[in-house]
Amino acid sequence: MLIRIVRMTFRPEKTEEFLEIFRNSKDKIRAYEGCQHVELLQDLHQPNVYSTYSLWDSEEHLNNYRGSELFGQVWPATKTLFAAKPEAWSYTSVTI
Template identity: 70%
Template sequence: MLIRVVRMVFQPEKVTAFLEVFNGSKDQIRGFEGCRHMELLQDFNDPHIFMTYSYWESETHLNNYRKSELFGQVWPATKKLFAAPPVAFSARQFPDALVAETLQKS
């Protein structure tokens, strides 16, 4: 499982436009092959900062989405609303059991 977080800072006057893009595409993204979960988060202190938080079955699934026609429509529409470059990263869960196992091997 791959967890993808994308942090986006929007021009204040463009937040509504972003929410329209998100609302119009969220179901398609969530239904994309390999997407297990996707939600939108808003920064607690800055209402112009949003993050998408998504779970993908694999990096291949995420990359397939990033090469898709859907992404080719959603990303350019979103990108033109930014006030700063986005920050994206991928992670994996590191459960307590794996922490304990890793420490035992050290």
């Protein structure tokens, strides 16, 4: 299982536009092969900062999505709304 977190800082006046993009694409992303979960988080103190938290069967599944037509529509539209460069992290769960 791959855990993917992407932190995005939006221009304040563009947050509603981003939320509309997310609303329109979340179910399609969730339905993408290998995606187990996608949720949107909002920073507690910075309302124009959001993160996506997603769970993927593998890095290959995430990369397949990142090469998909769907990603090719969602990401370019989202990128135009940024106030800062996005940050992304990939994790696996550790059992101790």
